[in-house]
Amino acid sequence: MKETCKSIYRICRDHANLNQDEAAEKLDVHTHTLSNYELGKNVPPDEVILRMAKIYGTPWLPLLHLKENTLIGREIFPNIEVTNLPEAFLKFQAEISDIHPLESEMRKVILDNRIDEHEIETSETFIKEVMEGIMSGWSLIFSAIEKRPLLEQRSQVFTLGR
Structure with a gap:
């Protein structure tokens, strides 16, 4: 997993002003599981990504997730970036x-x-x-x-x- 991918989930959680325990509860996952996603130890399943996007208020997260974690995503979305x-x-x-x-x-x-x-x-x-x-x-x-x-x-x- 790319270095930038290790932090996109954390960045989105921070954007929602949620700590890890609060986010894990809302996402219906264990805090340790969420930590592993944020550290890049595990890739979250699609259902969790969609819940993150909704709960965190970051609808662009699924595309960033695809871009960072799949060859198809990198090919389809090579230049999508959130800028000023x-x-x-x-x-x-x-x-x-x-x-x-x-x-x-x-x-x-x-x-x-x-x-x-x-x-x-x-x-x-x-x-x-x-x-x-x-x-x-x-x-x-x-x-x-x-x-x-x-x-x-x-x-x-x-x-x-x-």
Whole structure:
């Protein structure tokens, strides 16, 4: 497990102003078990991660957990980071502005509902820029959520699917 992973659970618990005993009780795990998660001795199961996110008011924790603990997470979410809000916003704007010049070319590519051999480079460039925009969008979302008051965070319904 990476060094940074050893502390993401602790950082989130601290964010919620809970000591280990309080958090363990709310999470329905033993204090020793929680300590092992925070020290990186064990990886928490998905159910515990989802409870942590809800109880700690840190909806971005599951993605950080996936990014730090799974190859798939590292591949899908390589550049998601929680940063200061102005920096996250400016990065998002910059990434989105990189997409705009490509829109006209991409419209021509997708008009016939397929991507031909000579259109692959255009589509790959467009997809790369859209992915960068999506990653910076996630960073902006998580940075904004982190800056809200704790009670508002806890009432937020946050899902990645459906």
